[in-house]
Amino acid sequence: MLNPAVSQAAAPMTAAARSARAAEFQTAGQEIAEVLRLIQEQLQPQRRIVRAGETLYQAGERFGNLYVLNSGLFKLINLSSDGREQVVALKFRGDWLGFDGIAAGQYACDAVAMDTGEVWVMRYDAVLAACALRPALLRVLHEAMSREIGRDRDSLMSVCSLPADARVADFLRYWAESLAKRGLRTDQITLRMTRAEIGNYLGMTLETVSRSLSRLARQQLICFTEKGRRDVHIPDVMALVSFVQSAVAPAPATLQ
Amino acid sequence: MLNPAVSQAAAPMTAAARSARAAEFQTAGQEIAEVLRLIQEQLQPQRRIVRAGETLYQAGERFGNLYVLNSGLFKLINLSSDGREQVVALKFRGDWLGFDGIAAGQYACDAVAMDTGEVWVMRYDAVLAACALRPALLRVLHEAMSREIGRDRDSLMSVCSLPADARVADFLRYWAESLAKRGLRTDQITLRMTRAEIGNYLGMTLETVSRSLSRLARQQLICFTEKGRRDVHIPDVMALVSFVQSAVAPAPATLQ
DNA sequence: CGTTCGATTGAGGAAGATCAATTAATGTGG
DNA sequence: CCACATTAATTGATCTTCCTCAATCGAACG
Numbered sequence: 114m115l116n117p118a119v120s121q122a123a124a125p126m127t128a129a130a131r132s133a134r135a136a137e138f139q140t141a142g143q144e145i146a147e148v149l150r151l152i153q154e155q156l157q158p159q160r161r162i163v164r165a166g167e168t169l170y171q172a173g174e175r176f177g178n179l180y181v182l183n184s185g186l187f188k189l190i191n192l193s194s195d196g197r198e199q200v201v202a203l204k205f206r207g208d209w210l211g212f213d214g215i216a217a218g219q220y221a222c223d224a225v226a227m228d229t230g231e232v233w234v235m236r237y238d239a240v241l242a243a244c245a246l247r248p249a250l251l252r253v254l255h256e257a258m259s260r261e262i263g264r265d266r267d268s269l270m271s272v273c274s275l276p277a278d279a280r281v282a283d284f285l286r287y288w289a290e291s292l293a294k295r296g297l298r299t300d301q302i303t304l305r306m307t308r309a310e311i312g313n314y315l316g317m318t319l320e321t322v323s324r325s326l327s328r329l330a331r332q333q334l335i336c337f338t339e340k341g342r343r344d345v346h347i348p349d350v351m352a353l354v355s356f357v358q359s360a361v362a363p364a365p366a367t368l369q
Numbered sequence: 370m371l372n373p374a375v376s377q378a379a380a381p382m383t384a385a386a387r388s389a390r391a392a393e394f395q396t397a398g399q400e401i402a403e404v405l406r407l408i409q410e411q412l413q414p415q416r417r418i419v420r421a422g423e424t425l426y427q428a429g430e431r432f433g434n435l436y437v438l439n440s441g442l443f444k445l446i447n448l449s450s451d452g453r454e455q456v457v458a459l460k461f462r463g464d465w466l467g468f469d470g471i472a473a474g475q476y477a478c479d480a481v482a483m484d485t486g487e488v489w490v491m492r493y494d495a496v497l498a499a500c501a502l503r504p505a506l507l508r509v510l511h512e513a514m515s516r517e518i519g520r521d522r523d524s525l526m527s528v529c530s531l532p533a534d535a536r537v538a539d540f541l542r543y544w545a546e547s548l549a550k551r552g553l554r555t556d557q558i559t560l561r562m563t564r565a566e567i568g569n570y571l572g573m574t575l576e577t578v579s580r581s582l583s584r585l586a587r588q589q590l591i592c593f594t595e596k597g598r599r600d601v602h603i604p605d606v607m608a609l610v611s612f613v614q615s616a617v618a619p620a621p622a623t624l625q
Numbered sequence: 626c627g628t629t630c631g632a633t634t635g636a637g638g639a640a641g642a643t644c645a646a647t648t649a650a651t652g653t654g655g
Numbered sequence: 656c657c658a659c660a661t662t663a664a665t666t667g668a669t670c671t672t673c674c675t676c677a678a679t680c681g682a683a684c685g
Contacts, residue, residue, distance in 0.1 A: 193523070195617050196618065197526060199525070212518050213522070215515035216513075251497065262514070262518055262521060263469050263472060266445075266469070266477070269447075269457055269524055270447055272529055273455055273569075274572070277641065308663075309663085316530070318641075319663090319664080320641090320642075320664090321641060321642075323665055342664065358451040361451050361453055532672075575631090576633085576674075577672090577673060578632095580634080583633075598633090
């Protein structure tokens with residue numbers, strides 16, 4: 114978009130940087146588990162099993178609950194007043210859902226499960242009451258909201274400043290790192306979105322998504338499993354990071 | 370981008386819809402004033418005058434304060450790990466700043482004043498303490514965070530689903546409505562951003578911003594004042610809304 | 626009054642959208 | 656389990672939007 118697309122093999126990363134990143138994710142995974150434990154203890158939330166395609170809440174619906182994802186995967190679909198609709202966020206284990214409803218007293222988007230999962234349901238009032246007794250819980254709540262703000266802005270930056278291939282690469286990186294932070298396998302990703310949905314999320318057409326994935330595969334940054342192109346194997350997440358960087362800082366022209 | 374650009378004069382809006390929208394903004398303006406009063410009473414924040422160009426906090430700086438804007442105008446500039454930087458949000462009277470710092474314990478962006486203004490400075494801990502005593506304050510805080518999440522997503526949608534001209538129109542509409550909600554004059558806007566900054570915020574080049582503004586002016590959706598092209602006169606905000614809609618729902622082909 | 630920075634406008638080119646055809650996966654009823 | 660229908664994905668050809676490069680103009684400022 115703004116920057117020239119650079120189609121090049123990615124630069125490698127040092128082993129030190131690699132293990133630092135891995136350690137960071139490991140502690141993050143522990144934190145997520147701790148937070149879930151705290152929520153469970155303090156709020157005794159109602160558990161709800163959702164299946165792929167089920168809607169947790171819908172845009173316009175009266176706000177009242179907050180949700181925490183214990184397992185599974187959600188997409189949030191925003192609708193504008195003029196009828197556009199778009200995937201604006203993805204939610205993984207440990208993420209909260211429903212914050213968007215607090216401001217106006219009604220949810221601003223649809224929360225749709227992309228997989229079977231378990232959601233913890235809590236009345237917002239009950240959360241507030243528990244927070245009043247347990248400051249740690251309030252801190253956790255605010256951290257979650259703050260993280261959501263930060264993530265939304267990162268999405269905006271990706272869409273605004275990266276060319277299509279890098280945007281897809283950054284999307285895969287984000288997905289892989291989200292799994293890594295939760296202690297899940299990161300080399301094999303099952304994309305539970307169609308090309309059209311990915312494109313909708315990233316601000317491009319499904320054809321461009323398909324072409325970008327093909328190009329990334331041709332450059333060995335990803336590979337498809339033998340059965341189906343829904344599963345993506347990422348041999349090295351850092352290579353994706355480097356690829357995005359190389360697209361931003363185009364062609365250093367043998368500078369050192 | 371995703372949708373075909375439609376260059377047409379905008380459809381008018383009913384007087385009823387117009388006044389409903391105006392009333393909505395008036396009550397919003399009162400709410401903002403009330404919220405500011407509540408904050409002032411409960412927190413007795415330290416006041417700080419900022420001048421255009423001054424930085425309230427910077428990315429990476431240790432988090433500790435939250436801020437509320439009593440007057441003036443701020444931009445938030447996000448920086449990615451690979452060096453890209455982008456305007457990701459604008460802040461008006463009554464808006465909070467600093468939420469992005471809660472999650473990681475350090476701010477994630479630069480907050481830069483675009484105008485002389487007054488900022489209220491509060492320790493995050495002090496805010497939490499006050500919230501513990503006054504549930505209304507906690508509600509206000511959460512509403513502000515929720516609104517920020519919602520706004521960020523609207524930005525994302527605009528960038529992902531609108532062609533350049535509509536994106537600029539939507540930007541002007543957002544700015545005008547932000548002023549309207551605060552009881553300020555909405556027909557005359559002083560853009561305190563260069564074309565380059567606007568383009569950076571909207572994900573397009575400064576030339577495209579310039580051309581889009583020229584086209585909007587040619588269609589009488591905006592006009593420039595005699596002195597300078599920094600001031601934009603918007604004769605009818607609703608016409609901008611209609612223009613964006615017409616770009617989304619392309620050419621109904623004389624349907625009715 | 627020249628210098629500088631920002632804005633405008635034009636010409637050409639490139640990334641990505643659109644249209645279209647083909648192939649692969651998924652599902653359905655017999 | 657297969658034939659068929661349906662939906663998703665890929666790939667190619669063409670067209671549009673917007674980016675890039677460049678020149679000009681205007682405003683602000685020392």
